[in-house]
Amino acid sequence: MKLLDIFPNTRTDQLQRILSDKFAWINQDKKGFLRYRALLQQVAHLRASSCDFSADMVCIGTATDLSLDEQQTVHQVLRSLMPWRKGPFSVFGIEIDAEWRSERKWNRIIPELPDLTDKVIADIGCNNGYYMFRMASHRPAYILGFEPYVHHYYAFHTLNTFAHQENLGVELLGIDHLPLFPESFDVIFCLGILYHRPSPIEALRDLHVALKPNGTLFIESQAIPGREPVALFPETTYAKVPGTWFVPTASCLHNWLTRTGFNKVRLFHDHAMSSAEQRRTSWMTFESYEDFIDNKNPALTVEGFPAPRRVFFKAVK
Ligand SMILES: C[S@@+](CC[C@H](N)C(=O)[O-])C[C@H]1O[C@@H](n2cnc3c(N)ncnc32)[C@H](O)[C@@H]1O
Numbered sequence: 001m002k003l004l005d006i007f008p009n010t011r012t013d014q015l016q017r018i019l020s021d022k023f024a025w026i027n028q029d030k031k032g033f034l035r036y037r038a039l040l041q042q043v044a045h046l047r048a049s050s051c052d053f054s055a056d057m058v059c060i061g062t063a064t065d066l067s068l069d070e071q072q073t074v075h076q077v078l079r080s081l082m083p084w085r086k087g088p089f090s091v092f093g094i095e096i097d098a099e100w101r102s103e104r105k106w107n108r109i110i111p112e113l114p115d116l117t118d119k120v121i122a123d124i125g126c127n128n129g130y131y132m133f134r135m136a137s138h139r140p141a142y143i144l145g146f147e148p149y150v151h152h153y154y155a156f157h158t159l160n161t162f163a164h165q166e167n168l169g170v171e172l173l174g175i176d177h178l179p180l181f182p183e184s185f186d187v188i189f190c191l192g193i194l195y196h197r198p199s200p201i202e203a204l205r206d207l208h209v210a211l212k213p214n215g216t217l218f219i220e221s222q223a224i225p226g227r228e229p230v231a232l233f234p235e236t237t238y239a240k241v242p243g244t245w246f247v248p249t250a251s252c253l254h255n256w257l258t259r260t261g262f263n264k265v266r267l268f269h270d271h272a273m274s275s276a277e278q279r280r281t282s283w284m285t286f287e288s289y290e291d292f293i294d295n296k297n298p299a300l301t302v303e304g305f306p307a308p309r310r311v312f313f314k315a316v317k
Pocket residue numbers: 086100102124125126127128146147148149152173174175176190191192193
């Protein structure tokens with residue numbers, strides 16, 4: 001599917017220039033990103049006989065779809081795409097136990113979903129597309145994933161080469177590119193992104209611009225506990241993550257949403273983070289949640305800040 005057919009309001013020439021600049025940069029291979037494309041090319045001829053996106057584990061194909069040699073190649077390609085942050089997946093019977101048990105986040109959202117059938121949807125910071133595959137079982141018209149990281153972009157495209165879902169696409173775009181898509185989406189998911197933005201207000205304004213009138217926004221964010229409408233602004237890191245800017249309380253995020261023009265703003269879920277949800281696995285072998293938290297007091301991060309909660313909001317334009 002061509003982006004321009006789906007998004008008639010899009011600033012076409014600007015978008016094309018941005019994307020072709022990105023690919024020109026990848027082609028220079030200064031950061032070695034061409035290795036991800038090479039991995040995709042190794043398996044680009046393989047197709048899954050069936051997919052199941054309706055359960056916690058996203059299933060793409062079965063072991064019997066492939067010869068033994070092909071199975072080994074796919075296994076090696078998937079291992080080379082480590083670390084896997086979001087999942088779980090079963091790819092031709094190979095189970096990927098990702099760092100995040102993303103099905104938990106999605107199961108909290110399911111009861112709040114509007115009818116996604118025939119809708120045009122954006123998933124901002126979609127990573128490898130785990131949630132996009134879950135949304136695909138609702139038969140949307142099209143889902144566009146915004147993901148500026150080349151590794152995640154190729155992880156998605158490798159999975160979708162197998163799954164062959166033509167109404168799913170990921171582009172090398174960030175949240176800041178949303179103004180190129182004015183009034184384009186019926187539903188936008190912005191999960192786990194806002195605290196990574198130096199200006200959360202600008203990010204919310206960009207989300208507002210890209211929603212169609214009456215469109216629905218789902219925001220999920222890290223949050224600190226407390227009733228006051230305030231945000232924590234760490235000097236360097238929060239829970240060891242350097243790219244963290246503002247970590248709001250739930251009431252602070254509520255106010256950000258109302259003051260950037262959203263209506264019917266509603267907190268529908270709030271929970272403490274835990275290492276049951278984010279942990280080191282054989283598919284993500286670096287530090288994870290338990291390393292970010294004070295081992296003598298799990299109510300604090302290693303920096304001595306309040307340990308993170310996760311808050312879920314639904315709002316309408
Ligand atoms: C904390 S993860 C959240 C992933 C997923 N949405 C979730 O909730 O599980 C942040 C994601 O945003 C992506 N990202 C980084 N910079 C971004 C930007 N400027 N705009 C959109 N996404 C970005 C990262 O590559 C990563 O996949």
